[in-house]
Amino acid sequence: MDSVTKKLFWREEYMTGIAEIDDQHKILVHALNEASEKLTGDFHLSTMEKIVNDLLSYAIYHFETEEELMEEYGYEMESDEAYRTHLKQHRSFSSRVVEIHEGLKIGTPVPAVQLLDFLNQWLVNHILNTDKKLGAHILAKQQQANQQQAE
Amino acid sequence: MTHERFPLAQAVHGEAIEQETVIGIKREHQNVWFQLNIYPLPSPQENAPKKLFLSLAHEVSEAVERGRDLSQTAHYDALTGLPNRALLNDRMKTALAHCTRTGQILAICLLDLDGFKPINDTLGHEAGDEVLKITANRLLENMRGNDTALRLGGDEFVLLINDLKSEDECVLVLNRILASIAKSITIGESVCTVTGSLGVTLFPNDPSDPGILLRHADQAMYKAKEHGKNDFEMFDPTLASRHRANRSTLARIAKAMQKKQFELHYQPQINCATGRMVGVEALIRWNHPVLGIRSPGEFLPLLEKDDMIIEVGNWVIQEALAQWRLWKAEGIDLTIGINIAARQLLHSGFGEMLKTVHASLPEGEANPLELEILETAALEDMNSVARLINDSRRLGYTYSLDDFGTGYSSLAHLKHLSVDALKIDQSYVRDMLDDPGDLAIVQGIIGIAEAFDAKIIAEGVENIDQIMMLIGMGCEIVQGFAIAKPMPGDKISAWLTNYNSNPIWQTARDSYPSRGQFEMLVIEVAHRHWFEQIERAYRDGAIEKGRMPTLESYDQCKLTSWYLGEGAAQHGHHSLLHAMDVNHRKTHEKYQQLCDQVARHDGISASLTLKELNELNNTLIMAIHQLRFKESR
Numbered sequence: 001m002d003s004v005t006k007k008l009f010w011r012e013e014y015m016t017g018i019a020e021i022d023d024q025h026k027i028l029v030h031a032l033n034e035a036s037e038k039l040t041g042d043f044h045l046s047t048m049e050k051i052v053n054d055l056l057s058y059a060i061y062h063f064e065t066e067e068e069l070m071e072e073y074g075y076e077m078e079s080d081e082a083y084r085t086h087l088k089q090h091r092s093f094s095s096r097v098v099e100i101h102e103g104l105k106i107g108t109p110v111p112a113v114q115l116l117d118f119l120n121q122w123l124v125n126h127i128l129n130t131d132k133k134l135g136a137h138i139l140a141k142q143q144q145a146n147q148q149q150a151e
Numbered sequence: 152m153t154h155e156r157f158p159l160a161q162a163v164h165g166e167a168i169e170q171e172t173v174i175g176i177k178r179e180h181q182n183v184w185f186q187l188n189i190y191p192l193p194s195p196q197e198n199a200p201k202k203l204f205l206s207l208a209h210e211v212s213e214a215v216e217r218g219r220d221l222s223q224t225a226h227y228d229a230l231t232g233l234p235n236r237a238l239l240n241d242r243m244k245t246a247l248a249h250c251t252r253t254g255q256i257l258a259i260c261l262l263d264l265d266g267f268k269p270i271n272d273t274l275g276h277e278a279g280d281e282v283l284k285i286t287a288n289r290l291l292e293n294m295r296g297n298d299t300a301l302r303l304g305g306d307e308f309v310l311l312i313n314d315l316k317s318e319d320e321c322v323l324v325l326n327r328i329l330a331s332i333a334k335s336i337t338i339g340e341s342v343c344t345v346t347g348s349l350g351v352t353l354f355p356n357d358p359s360d361p362g363i364l365l366r367h368a369d370q371a372m373y374k375a376k377e378h379g380k381n382d383f384e385m386f387d388p389t390l391a392s393r394h395r396a397n398r399s400t401l402a403r404i405a406k407a408m409q410k411k412q413f414e415l416h417y418q419p420q421i422n423c424a425t426g427r428m429v430g431v432e433a434l435i436r437w438n439h440p441v442l443g444i445r446s447p448g449e450f451l452p453l454l455e456k457d458d459m460i461i462e463v464g465n466w467v468i469q470e471a472l473a474q475w476r477l478w479k480a481e482g483i484d485l486t487i488g489i490n491i492a493a494r495q496l497l498h499s500g501f502g503e504m505l506k507t508v509h510a511s512l513p514e515g516e517a518n519p520l521e522l523e524i525l526e527t528a529a530l531e532d533m534n535s536v537a538r539l540i541n542d543s544r545r546l547g548y549t550y551s552l553d554d555f556g557t558g559y560s561s562l563a564h565l566k567h568l569s570v571d572a573l574k575i576d577q578s579y580v581r582d583m584l585d586d587p588g589d590l591a592i593v594q595g596i597i598g599i600a601e602a603f604d605a606k607i608i609a610e611g612v613e614n615i616d617q618i619m620m621l622i623g624m625g626c627e628i629v630q631g632f633a634i635a636k637p638m639p640g641d642k643i644s645a646w647l648t649n650y651n652s653n654p655i656w657q658t659a660r661d662s663y664p665s666r667g668q669f670e671m672l673v674i675e676v677a678h679r680h681w682f683e684q685i686e687r688a689y690r691d692g693a694i695e696k697g698r699m700p701t702l703e704s705y706d707q708c709k710l711t712s713w714y715l716g717e718g719a720a721q722h723g724h725h726s727l728l729h730a731m732d733v734n735h736r737k738t739h740e741k742y743q744q745l746c747d748q749v750a751r752h753d754g755i756s757a758s759l760t761l762k763e764l765n766e767l768n769n770t771l772i773m774a775i776h777q778l779r780f781k782e783s784r
Contacts (some may be wrong), residue, residue: 009256009317009318009356010355010356010358012254017283023358024396026358027393027396029554030388030393031393034387041368045591051398053452053453054393054396054397054453056449056450056453057400058395059395059449060403060404060442060445060450060453061399061400061403061448063398063441063442064403064439064441067441067442069440071441075522076518094445094449096450098446098448098449099447102578105526105554105557106554106557106576106578107557108578121249
């Protein structure tokens with residue numbers, strides 16, 4: 001099995017420490033697993049459509065969750081650059097998924113490998129990197145607030 | 152019990168003894184239980200150095216064994232000796248805690264025997280009991296010490312398998328268990344077999360609560376039964392979490408509807424022959440409080456299979472009509488294209504809704520709504536849709552097929568549905584200048600529209616070349632960023648004023664492209680594509696293969712025949728024309744040179760030649776471009 005088709009298990013290192021975010025990330029890991037399992041050999045396009053629809057849905061509820069947290073914890077104020085990068089990545093994920101969906105719609109779907117690559121890249125670049133920064137920011141803020149309360 | 156805890160030892164140390172002490176020993180495979188008591192004895196002498204104790208042990212085996220039996224029946228299955236349902240919660244808790252501590256995988260399995268009932272029925276209950284006992288033993292044989300096999304009742308068992316390192320390891324264990332269960336069993340003179348259907352869910356991949364984990368295993372077990380038994384089925388947490396997550400997105404969209412977060416933007420459609428704006432397409436946007444403005448492609452597909460698409464679709468019609476009334480008050484009269492999803496069109500209330508809307512229009516006004524049918528492939532009942540279209544056309548509604556030419560919208564639909572217009576999908580328009588295949592499709596669609604006497608509208612035009620190409624092919628109504636981006640309704644009036652008075656558009660309108668200019672554009676596109684084919688072949692390992700594709704030579708090239716004919720007639724006096732021809736000849740010669748180098752597998756020379764060829768071709772295209780604009784003056 002190559003790295004693309006190997007099943008991923010949720011791992012400690014994926015954790016941002018923010019339960020809400022982590023729970024939703026698990027869904028994406030599942031989606032990635034499902035995609036690598038089902039989009040092999042001959043598969044029906046409706047399978048890919050289901051997966052892409054899930055990704056569209058994910059882009060709404062998950063990004064909403066994260067961006068609400070950013071607002072709540074003053075991410076933009078304190079880490080302007082990280083905030084911008086993060087938002088940019090969200091928007092580019094959405095537009096890539098829309099692109100993939102359009103391709104399916106007009107009957108020219110992207111090769112499954114490309115979809116899997118895209119999701120794998122997202123996991124590595126976004127969840128393991130960008131989201132962890134946000135997680136650390138929120139945790140630090142929460143700790144700060146707890147200390148202030150204690151004083 | 153350590154020696155220090157023996158009553159005698161405690162008493163010697165002067166400790167008080169509060170609990171009754173019962174110890175058990177095994178004698179000839181039998182448990183023998185004693186109750187120990189200790190009594191201090193008065194010393195015979197004052198100040199005696201030694202204290203005396205009386206230690207008594209009396210056998211209490213019968214009472215103890217009876218008590219043990221009672222607790223055994225409460226917690227253990229009398230037939231198989233396995234823990235029973237009463238211990239399920241406890242065992243689950245222990246296993247989950249263990250798994251969380253070790254970070255390994257826990258498999259929660261539900262096992263149901265296949266073919267057990269017939270044994271009970273034909274060989275009797277005793278035989279059935281025997282099978283259960285043997286099966287229980289087989290389960291234990293294939294599990295480790297701290298795993299649990301538990302009998303739920305009947306022929307149902309729960310297995311908790313600890314310390315799995317991977318799903319693969321789990322599969323191995325399960326297969327071993329299933330194989331062992333399926334071995335034949337001899338009872339008296341009969342031989343019988345049962346098999347197992349196993350449903351499994353893996354913690355922490357499935358991070359649910361204990362009760363839910365069991366339910367997941369149960370669901371998977373039913374799947375295993377459905378799929379032909381003697382097998383296991385893994386519960387797929389994706390399905391469950393997907394379901395939950397997607398419901399939550401739908402709920403968010405419903406809330407957005409309530410909170411009026413949707414808005415319509417309008418994109419102008421221009422008739423290039425007259426230069427007039429002929430209509431707009433209404434496009435929905437989600438003004439999301441956190442995510443900002445989201446495009447329809449990001450959320451509409453999520454609604455397409457839900458009735459909410461009908462609610463949203465009806466809102467769009469009402470909103471567009473309200474905008475139309477505002478425009479009317481300003482003296483602007485436009486048709487408004489409205490996207491209609493298949494589900495909405497098929498909905499039983501749709502025809503009635505159209506009637507109500509029509510009745511609400513001011514008397515004597517033409518119906519401004521053009522209904523654009525999306526994804527016609529999803530129209531299951533073509534006859535009723537055809538009827539609906541015919542009925543509502545009498546009310547002045549017009550219809551178009553959206554995204555025409557894509558998988559969703561095809562010729563068969565065109566034959567069945569009487570529509571007024573076809574919209575060419577933007578993907579073809581976008582790529583037609585780079586891809587002759589797309590260009591041919593656009594040309595084909597335009598021809599089909601003519602044959603069916605339908606209007607044709609091109610979506611997604613991004614630049615003036617695309618517009619000229621479309622006009623040249625006979626498509627005059629265009630929509631896209633080259634004209635205007637979608638804008639809020641109240642911006643249309645200002646845009647229109649600006650557009651009408653914009654001298655650039657005046658010139659564009661006046662210099663409506665000639666036949667000749669169109670041909671030159673086609674030639675320009677063809678030469679761009681000619682080079683792209685070369686580049687692609689080169690990238691795809693032409694050097695290794697030692698072969699380049701056979702392409703048009705200078706003599707076969709469209710540009711050459713244009714140069715000799717139209718070109719010479721129109722621009723014969725231009726030095727530009729001759730310079731272009733010299734360059735053109737060189738370009739084709741360069742390609743020949745490249746072919747030779749590739750045939751010799753001479754990669755270094757070939758890569759240099761390819762660079763030169765690229766430059767030559769660019770210069771050539773620039774020259775065609777210049778001649779084209781000379782033509783337009």
